[in-house]
Amino acid sequence: MTQVLGIVDIVWRGRNIPVEKGAKFRLGGIKNTAVTYGRKVGRAQEFQGSEVMATTELEAGQRWGNTWDPGEGELQVVCDTGQTFVMYDAFLEGDIPEITGGEGGKIELKWAASAPEEIGV
Template identity: 85%
Template sequence: MTQVLGIVDIIWRGRNIPVEKGAKFRQGGIKNNAVTYGRKVGRAQEFQGSQITATTNLEAGQSLGNLLDPGEGELQVLCDTGQTFVFNDAFLVDDRPEVTGGEGGKIELKWAASAGEELI
């Protein structure tokens, strides 16, 4: 039986960020856009950046300020299927996300980056 993606681990600036089920990412790169002209459809290419979204929880004694630093850094997305995606110029898109109380202090983190490097 073939294994498929189940667990995603996030490492932000060398620190493992424990994430809830449902983390997602989109690898950046060239994408095609449909262009209709006359009775034809052509394609025009553009670059689309990478997007990474994960939810973590606020823990006792944790510094929220250290987690939400607005600068750039290295972000790694490790998949339990063996792939690792490294984004060297990642940054948090929403520097001040909401912290949800009563549900474990959920914090949704969103990063943007250029195309990442895939390591297998």
């Protein structure tokens, strides 16, 4: 039986960030956009950045500064199917995340980056 993606691990600046089930990532790179002219359709290429979204929990003894930082750093998306995607210029995007109490201290994180380098497999 073939294994398919089940577990995604996130490594932010060398620290493993445990994430809930349902983490999402979109790999950046060149994409085609349809361009209609006359009775024809052509394509124009443009760059689309990488995006990684994950939810983690606030743990006892955890330093907030190890999770949230406005600067850039290395982000790795490690898949249990053997692929690892490394983005060297990643940064946390958007507002400072809210921490949801009563449900484990959920923290929703969203990173943006350039196209990743795929290593492994």
